[in-house]
Amino acid sequence: MTMNRIIETDSQEAFIKEIEKVQDVLPKRIDANPKNVEKGLAKLVLTLVELIRKLLEKQAMRRIEGGSLSDEEIERVGETLMKLENKMQELKEIFGLKDEELNLNLGPLGDLM
């Protein structure tokens, strides 16, 4: 068995750990199991909601930094963003989803977030 290919590393364990995190091995397939379908949909919806939420946060921060909001407005924006974050946390827990799972791979464009 001739294999002229080499694989060398000084840290096997570290790489095993990281690569296993990354590998989403199963090609996407619609699984008829209702529980998984639910989770799959939740994942998709929550991914999009997270995207919007993060964009909102960035947008809000820019405006606050820029000084164009009144003290009262800042207070309201803060309250809203806080509530949104807590809500998302709740939803993630309900569906048993981790932060890293809420991402979409757009092929050549890389990941959504």
Next chain:
Amino acid sequence: MDRQIKTLQDKNSYLDIRKQERVTLLEVLDRVLTKGVVISGDIVISVADVDLVYLGLKVLLSSVETMERLRGAPMAGAQEEPT
């Protein structure tokens, strides 16, 4: 005393070999699972076989111990079928 050390050394080199095998497998998987000529569509893979095949992959990648179990007994990768 000498014999004890020898066993520990053996154990460490055994683990190293295991880890190296795992790294090799992961490197291969990083490429063959999603890259290369990727053909999708109806003419590729008949549906009936797919679940079992994917099931095997899932079992394979869960842990080194599972891998060893599979290697030892080819039909022993028993996981519950998705209902």
Next chain:
Amino acid sequence: MKIYAYGIIDSNSGMDEPLRELGEASVYNIPYRDIAVTVSELNDEAKEITDTYILEHERIVERLMEGFTVLPMRFLTVFNTKKDLLSMAEFYYEDFKDNLVRLRNKVEFGIKIIWPQDTIKQRIINAWNKSNHSLSIPADSKAKSFLKEKFKQQQIEKEFQEEANRCIAVVDDYFNKIACEKKLKRLQTENLLLNSSYLLEKQRQNDFKQAFEQLKSAPGDLKFLFSGPWPCYNFVTLTKKPSAVDYFNTEDMLNRLLAQQGLPERNAV
């Protein structure tokens, strides 16, 4: 009998020596015009896939590399019939030819890097704390404290991303001139700074390895994984996109439709 495909090669002649088998079926070529698909037959029993299969598949592709230019198939590309396989070859023929020409005498190498993300994050946090760049609003309510903290997080994350880019650029610098093409995946996890694939000409393998040795000896707290040469998995580009219609030649499709209606096939004897 299903057909398992390993790759596309730039030759339509038979193989000089039989390669070893996947399971018990021997490996052979199905030619299509001036190229061929290297395959073996899969009997209909669904098999338990073990790492042996995966490594065997890879080994066969690498053996092919010794004699041909190979476009490696994704693992588990299986066709129901030889006809389907030939339809596929017909559909992608131009793409395959283009890739075979482009990838001739080239190989792929991979470098993965782990960086100490927690140390780096901490460094950024410390610098930020000293700097007094916080959001200039009074922290006189829960909502405002939240905003200040959120701002801090965003700024730190931004700096972290920029540091990653800087680091990757430094690494890439070692290989840029040696490689023809590259694919860089940054921060697949916070620790996995870089998952890179470089395409280079076979004869530049040693230069590439040397450049890597130089990189390794440069100061920095990085962990490296170096692998290769590989078949060019990351550099196969297919431009044609299939729609259901394209897969079947019209004759075939027409006959299927006719059969559905209970009518005789065209040109039936």
